Amino acid sequence: MKRILFERTGGLTGRKVSLDLDLDQLPPDQARTLSLLLEQADFFNLPADLVPPSARDAFIYTLTLEAEMQVHTIRFGDTTAPNALRPLLEDLSQRARARRV
Amino acid sequence: MVQQPSIYCILPPHLLREIAQRGTPLQRERALQTIQAAEQVRARRRLARELAGLMAAVPGGGKQRFVYDAREGTTLPGALIRKEGDPPVSDAAVNEAYDGSGVTYDLFYEAYGRNSLDNNGLDLKSTVHYEKGYDNAFWDGQQMVYGDGDEDLPASERLFNRFTIALDIIGHELTHGVTQFEANLAYWDQAGALNESFSDVYGSLVKQYQRRQTAQQADWIIGEGLLTANVKGVGLRSMKQPGSAYDDPILGKDPQPGHMKDYVTTVEDNGGVHINSGIPNRAFYVTAMEIGGFAWEKTGLIWYKTLTNKLTDRSTFQEAANLTFEAAGELFGKNSLEQNAVKTGWAEVGITIGSQAPTGCLTSLLAYLGLTTQARGQSK
The missing domain is CATH 3.10.170.10 (Elastase; domain 1)
Known part of the structure; x- marks a missing residue:
């Protein structure tokens, strides 16, 4: 089982959006894409705290992955998101905004 | 911008005209140059005023x-x-x-x-x-x-x-820069909500300034035009009536309080910096309405002096209230209409000038847990 918890807080509006995705429950092609994006980002080896100190109104993201006895949570801001994570971030942000799940 | 010769700062125009007519050749030449430069500056300012609306x-x-x-x-x-x-x-x-x-x-x-x-x-x-x-x-x-x-x-x-x-959003973001170079208010709890409020204040004032609107004429909405027609709302926030900007099935309801009795205790959004800013926002609005006229002139000046000369990075709402009151006294005189307006503004949101400053939610929680805000600031 693989589960992604995504939360976006802060921003100019202060509005929180979040997602709780069970990859087993998603259409297989979507689950494959997300798994691939996580793999490409080398998620379990990303540093846990990457919140930028001086940004104002920027989003703060909290992303947790639960998979095969491993759990890892990372926090980062718009300007400190690891580049390898950007495609996944874009995908999750769009899902959260569109409330498609 | 044309650099004004220093002589222009000292001599009034009628004296310059005298020198231009009666001075030595060199004095006349300098005086004429100065008059021309000053005229250029005046012309540019006239032009700037005329075009500001555009x-x-x-x-x-x-x-x-x-x-x-x-x-x-x-x-x-x-x-x-x-x-x-x-x-x-x-x-x-x-x-x-x-x-x-x-x-x-x-x-x-x-x-x-x-x-x-x-x-x-x-x-x-x-x-x-x-x-x-x-x-x-x-x-x-x-x-x-x-x-x-x-x-x-x-x-x-x-x-x-x-x-x-939305012009006020642009003003809001730029004001974060001003705050960073001045009081450098922290970005959590009440200091963070003050940081946000100063951005909303000058964001709104930029819009009012561009439209040449008085406090009475202004809508005091932040982010007008930002929400699409799909959303039931007029903008992101209302300084006049915090909590009334939107009420929408998807976006939810505007969570801003406009009074200390409704202060929101949360750990999200850095302790609700975009939420509790509604309280100082409304204090500014009430003060501006009490003073009347263009809000950027007097009320904006009081808040500006407070931001640039008085507040520090960990200031609270109570300190902001006391210090805006102090700034108004220095600018307009003790017991002046302006100083009393500041007192009324904060009283309307439940803050009495001169009272003891309470601590914010996160500050209290962290202190309770034995973690100071100093430690939190360093970890960020």
């Missing part, structure tokens, strides 16, 4: 704008599209960022004599088209960044338009 790009005291395009990426600042003095381009977001930062510069320069964010002519850099589907704008510590809203979603699902569309 958000025209008028050279001010060191105004230097640069607008970049991130082309839906996240690399900052991106490709330079328009710099100071360049004509408008075909991209509306670029022009809005350019014009909006210009009006913001003009307000701070004309009303408070401030030369850019650092009062030393700092370049005003803006990046538009940040990321794809980025429904936000932010100040990264050095520049403004604007997203295009929900442009990547089907039209029927979009909540936000592009973020440069």
Whole structure:
């Protein structure tokens, strides 16, 4: 089982959006894409705290992955998101905004 | 901008005219040059006033704008599209960022004599088209960044338009720069909510200044035009009636309180910095209405003096109330209409001038847990 918890807080509006995705429950092609994006980002080896100190109104993201006895949570801001994570971030942000799940 | 000869600062125009007629050849030449330069300055100021309503790009005291395009990426600042003095381009977001930062510069320069964010002519850099589907704008510590809203979603699902569309949002982001160079208010709890409130205050004042609206005429809405027609709301926040800007099935209800009795205790949003800012926002609104006229002139000046000379990074609402009261006394006299207006403004939101400052939620919680806010600040 693989589960992604995504939360976006802060921003100019202060509005929180979040997602709780069970990859087993998603259409297989979507689950494959997300798994691939996580793999490409080398998620379990990303540093846990990457919140930028001086940004104002920027989003703060909290992303947790639960998979095969491993759990890892990372926090980062718009300007400190690891580049390898950007495609996944874009995908999750769009899902959260569109409330498609 | 034309540099005024120093003689212009000392001698009144009638004396200069005397010298131009009766002085030695060298004195006459200098006096004539000075009169011409002063006339140019006056002409430029006249022009600036006339064009302010059109958000025209008028050279001010060191105004230097640069607008970049991130082309839906996240690399900052991106490709330079328009710099100071360049004509408008075909991209509306670029022009809005350019014009909006210009009006913001003009307000701070004309009303408070401030030369850019650092009062030393700092370049005003803006990046538009940040990321794809980025429904936000932010100040990264050095520049403004604007997203295009929900442009990547089907039209029927979009909540936000592009973020440069609202002039007060541009003013809001730039004011984060001013605050950073002045009181440098922390970004959590009450200091953070004050940081947010100062950005809303001058964001709104930039809009009022551009529209030449009095406090009575202004709508005191932050982010007008930012929400799409799909949303039931008029903007992001209301300084006049915090909590009334939107009430929508998707977006939810505007969570801002307008009184201390409704102060929101939360650990989200850095202790609710975008939520509890409704309280000092309303205090400013009430004060401005009590004083009347153009809010940027007197009320804006009181708040400006407080931000630049009195507040510190950990200031609370109570301290802000006491210090705006003190600033009003220094500017307009003790027991003046203006100072009493400040007192009324804070009283309306449940804060009595001179009372003891309470601590914020996160501060109390962290103190309870044996973790000081100092430790938290260092960990960030």
